[in-house]
Amino acid sequence: MSRKSERLVNLVIALLATKRYITKSEIFRTIEGYEGSNESMERMFERDKDELRSLGIDIEVSGLDPLFDDEVGYRIRAEDFEMDRAGYSAQEIAYMSLAAQLWKDASLSDVSQKAIRKLSAVSGPADISEIPAFAPVILTAPKFLGDLIGAMTDRRVVEFKYLNSEMNAHNRKVHVYSYFSLKGFWYFTGFDVDKSETRTFRSDRVFGELSVSKKTDCYQIPTDFKTDLSFEENRSLSEAQLRVRNGRGSQLRILASSIKTGEDFDIIRVSYSSEEEMLALILWHLDDVLVIGPESLKRSVIEALTQLVEVHG
Incomplete structure (x- = not known):
């Protein structure tokens, strides 16, 4: 664990454990990782607060004496930190955890981290063997999924090297129309500029980096376009x-x-x-x-x- 991560964990534990508001001076004195001048510790603490709040951790701020405008204190209420488990079964929480993990390190990473933290606070024992078949392989979302979504939204052209059935890499230039997950794999469909036809590509066959053009509105998605899953029927069984x-x-x-x-x-x-x-x-x-x-x-x-x-x- 990095020093920053360790400091953040210690800060959360301290703010959760306290029964009263604690001041910055107490935080600097008792939590390992805050060091240097007062100015540097102040900047460090402000960055830590912003990062925790971006993860959905609400830090409550209040004056220590309501009659005087003196130093403020901080704490995290347990009821704000934990997710209300009422109405959710262990298996439903397992489903939601898988959904949150799907977006880890992708375009919704901040949202996913908040969801995972909330879910981890209420997760009970779940029979993972009875979660549907996508569970073992749902975590294969490509790292470039966010770029792919952005390219489709802004109508930008994507370029990449694609491995064919003989595992030979060929350059592709594509206008992305849609993306989807099927049986544990991610696919995207679009107009192959060089082939002059609509094709479907499996994301794990993209070799190397996927680049996105800077120019927007390069194409239009046909109004009658529908994602075609018939290519699955052609696979030998x-x-x-x-x-x-x-x-x-x-x-x-x-x-x-x-x-x-x-x-x-x-x-x-x-x-x-x-x-x-x-x-x-x-x-x-x-x-x-x-x-x-x-x-x-x-x-x-x-x-x-x-x-x-x-x-x-």
């Missing part, structure tokens, strides 16, 4: 045969083409087009799901678990 514990794996059961009931485990068959997506979904269910076949999928699960043990012991 494989079939997984899985043993799923009774009463578990609801998202896998929804996808199943057949289910054969058993005493402790059911045998289900699930068609999939991306082994990466299926692998993430299987691992998400821990020991409630065992792979029978195909062998390639079984090997991928074993390799992933082996790597996990090597990293975490």
Whole structure:
């Protein structure tokens, strides 16, 4: 943790723990990290207050004596810091946490940090294996998502290198029409200037940096444009045969083409087009799901678990 982050954490703890307003001089004297001249500590404290407020942490300010205009004090009320948990189940909070994490390090990072802080104060135990299938891979939002949204809003042209199916990089110049997430991956659709046709691009195949032109209003989105998801239908399918514990794996059961009931485990068959997506979904269910076949999928699960043990012991 950086010195600044440690100082901010200590400041929040102190302002939460106090039962009265505490002055700046008390803060400078008792909280580690405030050092230097009075002027430098004053500037540091003002920046810290602004940063905490940008995260949604309300700092209450009041004079120590209502009859005199003397030094002011500061505190954080616990009821303002915590989110009211009434009306939310543990699973609903888990959903909201995933939604907030989706925007982490993207265009809504400040909003997401505020949401995550609020949610962490009320989160209870949730059965993560029963959160729908997007949960294991929803955190793959591209770093350039904010730039993409801005380009579409301002009608700016984006340029990037794109990896084709043979993993060769080619330059693309695109007028962005829409962006969306599907089965754990982010896509954007737009008019490919060089190809003179509308195409859909998968964000994780963008190689290197995505650049956005400075000029605005370079194009118009057709009034009759609709995002076309039919490209998903053209992807070749494989079939997984899985043993799923009774009463578990609801998202896998929804996808199943057949289910054969058993005493402790059911045998289900699930068609999939991306082994990466299926692998993430299987691992998400821990020991409630065992792979029978195909062998390639079984090997991928074993390799992933082996790597996990090597990293975490």
